[in-house]
Amino acid sequence: MKRANGMGSVYKLSGKRRKPYAVAVTVNGKQTVINTFAKPRQAIEFLDSYLSNPYNVDNSKLTVLELFEKWIPTYNKSQSSKNNYKTAFYVHSKSLHSRIFATLRKQDIQNLIDECNLSYTSKSYIKIVFTTLFKYAEEIELGVKKNYAKDVYIGSKSESNLHKNISDKDLEAINKNSNNYFIDIILVYIYTGARTNELLTLKKENVFLEDNYLKTGSKTKAGKDRIIPIHSKIKAIIKKHYKSNETYLFELTKGKRISYKAFKKNFDKSLNNLDLEEIYIPYDTRHTFATLAKLHGMDDLCRKLIMGHAISDLTDNTYTHIPIQKLIEEVEKLK
Numbered sequence: 001m002k003r004a005n006g007m008g009s010v011y012k013l014s015g016k017r018r019k020p021y022a023v024a025v026t027v028n029g030k031q032t033v034i035n036t037f038a039k040p041r042q043a044i045e046f047l048d049s050y051l052s053n054p055y056n057v058d059n060s061k062l063t064v065l066e067l068f069e070k071w072i073p074t075y076n077k078s079q080s081s082k083n084n085y086k087t088a089f090y091v092h093s094k095s096l097h098s099r100i101f102a103t104l105r106k107q108d109i110q111n112l113i114d115e116c117n118l119s120y121t122s123k124s125y126i127k128i129v130f131t132t133l134f135k136y137a138e139e140i141e142l143g144v145k146k147n148y149a150k151d152v153y154i155g156s157k158s159e160s161n162l163h164k165n166i167s168d169k170d171l172e173a174i175n176k177n178s179n180n181y182f183i184d185i186i187l188v189y190i191y192t193g194a195r196t197n198e199l200l201t202l203k204k205e206n207v208f209l210e211d212n213y214l215k216t217g218s219k220t221k222a223g224k225d226r227i228i229p230i231h232s233k234i235k236a237i238i239k240k241h242y243k244s245n246e247t248y249l250f251e252l253t254k255g256k257r258i259s260y261k262a263f264k265k266n267f268d269k270s271l272n273n274l275d276l277e278e279i280y281i282p283y284d285t286r287h288t289f290a291t292l293a294k295l296h297g298m299d300d301l302c303r304k305l306i307m308g309h310a311i312s313d314l315t316d317n318t319y320t321h322i323p324i325q326k327l328i329e330e331v332e333k334l335k
Contacts, residue, residue, distance in 0.1 A: 008051060010043040023047045050143070062142065064104065065097040068129070071136045080265060083272035084279055085132075088125035091275055092116055101137060104130075106148040113154055119164050122279050123154040163287040166190065170276040171288070175233075177274060182266040184237045185250055186285060191231040191334060193289030193307045196282045200258050202249045207242055209235075212328050226308050229328040292334045302330040 003009055008025040019036040021043040026032070034050070037043040062070070068089050075082050096104070096112060109130050113123050130149035137144045166174070171190070177183045189199060198216045206215040212235070214228045230238055238249065245251040252258050267282055286307070293303040303309075306327060 008047050010040060010047055012040075023050070025050065049145075062101050063097065064093075064099050064101050064133075067101045067133055067137060067142070070140075071133060074136075080268040083268060084125050085129050087272055087275070087279055088122065088129050091277070092118060092122065092126055093129070101133070102143055104148060106151060109149050109152045113152055119278060120155055121281075125279060127152050127154050163283050164278065164280070165291045166280060166284055166288045167277055170274075170278060170280075173274050173276060174271075178237065180270055182263075182270040184241065185263070186267065186270065188234050188237060189282070189285035190288055191234045191331075192228045193286050193293070193303075194228060195286060195308070196260065196263070199250065200248075200260065200263060203247060204242055204245065204249055207238065207249055209239055209242060211324065213324055214238075226305065227324055227327060228306055229324065229331040231331050231334060233334075289334075296333040296335060298330045298333050299326075302327055306331065 006026065008023065009031075010021060010023055013020045013022050013036070017036070019038050021037045021040050022033045023035045023037070023043050023046050024031045024033045025047075035043075035046055037046065072082070072086070075085070093112060096108060099108070109127075113126060116123065116126070118126075127149060130152070131147060134144055134147040134149050138147075174183060174186060174190070178187055185199065188194075189196070192199070192214065194214075194216060202214060202216050208215070209230075212230045214230065215225065216228060241249055246255045248255075248257045250258055252262065264282060271280060290303065290307065293306075302322060305322060
């Protein structure tokens with residue numbers, strides 16, 4: 001199918017092929033096949049489209065993985081977001097890594113989202129990654145016609161998934177990495193059910209190692225000055241930090257508490273380094289404690305007292321002075 005010079009060509013390749021019709025254009029003085037099709041009409045339409053909007057042929061062969069690794073070094077905003085994007089891509093988008101990016105369509109990304117069984121937050125990071133990759137593909141003249149990720153549906157952010165449990169597999173990975181300073185702190189959150197600020201402001205004077213409990217609390221009347229038993233899984237961690245720090249149980253600078261901003265930054269960084277299945281926020285540790293407590297049959301009243309939940313039942317209110325030893329026994333039910 002001859003065309004004028006410089007207008008490319010469509011021709012049939014030899015042999016039996018699923019896509020025998022080749023589209024060729026001149027690249028650096030040489031005729032280069034840039035795509036193949038099953039029918040001649042498809043090839044002609046593709047060539048016309050290419051000629052109306054020529055793109056970088058070398059980039060057009062980039063796989064999804066190659067494009068991501070070309071783009072990610074250019075992202076220079078939040079390191080926390082960058083880590084989340086890496087998790088969304090390297091952990092949750094593996095099935096698309098080998099695809100030629102220019103061939104991706106909305107349904108490919110929609111299928112990835114629908115089949116991943118992740119939280120709203122994790123799905124949103126996947127969508128952000130692919131939406132951004134399509135924008136980047138346009139910048140480097142990869143030849144994409146539209147941003148197919150933009151209209152992918154990830155569901156709605158309902159109350160039920162604002163907070164989530166840390167999965168068994170991810171919890172196992174966290175437990176195996178307790179030599180990391182902030183993983184230590186995360187484990188203490190998981191096995192105490194404490195609110196974020198409660199541990200960050202916990203002074204050593206309120207840590208009773210020999211008696212196996214902490215005294216802390218905030219936010220509500222039920223939460224103040226309450227007893228939190230020390231689970232055997234975190235006893236060594238608490239002992240280690242108690243001995244090494246000056247005023248607070250956890251410190252980065254002698255005598256000074258860790259700010260929430262510093263904790264959140266290191267929380268994200270530490271968990272991202274573990275390549276977990278999910279992306280978590282600090283409150284998920286408290287949610288995980290509550291779920292583990294119910295799963296392993298912890299006494300409901302003891303759970304409420306440990307977590308600082310208000311007790312609405314009149315009978316329960318009568319028996320809020322439960323012995324510390326009872327709370328310790330109940331918390332040990334958590335595995």
